[in-house]
Amino acid sequence: MKINVVKRVLNANDLVAQDNRKKFKQAQVLAVNFISSPGSGKTTLLEKTIQKLLPDEKSIALVGDLQTTRDAERLAPGALQATQINTGMSCHLYANQVADALKTLPLAKADYLFIENVGNMVCPGEFDLGENLKVVLLSIPEGDDKVAKYPTIFRAADLVLITKIDLMGALSFDLKRIQDDLAKLNANVPLIQLSSLKGDGMVPWIQWLKAQRRKGIGAQAKFVTEE
């Protein structure tokens, strides 16, 4: 009897991503890929997060943008290193861009690698960078219909952050709608509401992040199963 074993054929990007993931594991670094529209607050959140993790835990920031180095400049204070990747015409990061950056990053000294993807709700979800976790941000001004309209990325999310909740009163935003739509796509995904500006929600967010890193480094569960 012949048994056909169907294996997922890894494409070039996936192969590089796999190699990145090995490097993160060796360095015991938790790599987190931050994905959202432009202006959802990725950089502000990372600024605050990097500061909150200090002095115990150290972070590297890797930022993708079509142009400018503004975000890396904003993240440099507090980070072990902040590197900007200019993607030119590409609306997402590729694994090989991360691999190239890794050559110059002090990974062995870091606890976290925060990868801020290009602002885009679609393509960043389709390109594995080797990250351990995908965090998807949705800000209140973007509206409560976005989970249903951009299902790919919300299905892939390990955590959904509802950002800019200080604007909740000023704008009509139905959180129940978000939760109902998420329940259909990604039933057990945790959701945290926060305001990087006012500080609300920062405690559970940092706790979640630290717990993920402990899990990864302790049992190596996440790190191992993803290889």
Added chain:
Amino acid sequence: MKINVVKRVLNANDLVAQDNRKKFKQAQVLAVNFISSPGSGKTTLLEKTIQKLLPDEKSIALVGDLQTTRDAERLAPGALQATQINTGMSCHLYANQVADALKTLPLAKADYLFIENVGNMVCPGEFDLGENLKVVLLSIPEGDDKVAKYPTIFRAADLVLITKIDLMGALSFDLKRIQDDLAKLNANVPLIQLSSLKGDGMVPWIQWLKAQRRKGIGAQAKFVTEE
């Protein structure tokens, strides 16, 4: 003496776009491609615009989204027809998706074709749909650094709309920064500030739109030069 004439080789998308543009011209329809991040207010603006143009001028709405038909449903009241194109995994519309839709649209009865692209600041700018004009929206909550960070789309814009200006007081947003960055990329592009919700800026916006249509149909200037 041999003269080499270098022509831009049109790709498959451009050829279909060219054909779409011919159809718009024949029907004397002004086709406008609306591009922005998710949640910048494209659909709300179109809802109000379609209503404001009535009863003299009639519109068709063509809406791109990964999934759902919510936007087309919102635009149906007032429009001659509202058609949703579900793009699945694609983060932008292609010209052939517009061409397919045109087969069933009452183009001859319309004055405007409003194409709402998938929410994305990058790729929609790289794919010609045959439209006469590109309108790029940027909402106040997205932040005043976005022109410099997404130069491709702002360079291609025929008009920049700063939306949700009712939030200008609540959020820090430096309009001067936007204007300075635009001056470097696309010096003569007009900029209109508006709030679809409160109505501010709707008058100059509708005037601009009507003037563009008159220009196109009168001298056929825009329509002709783009062929």
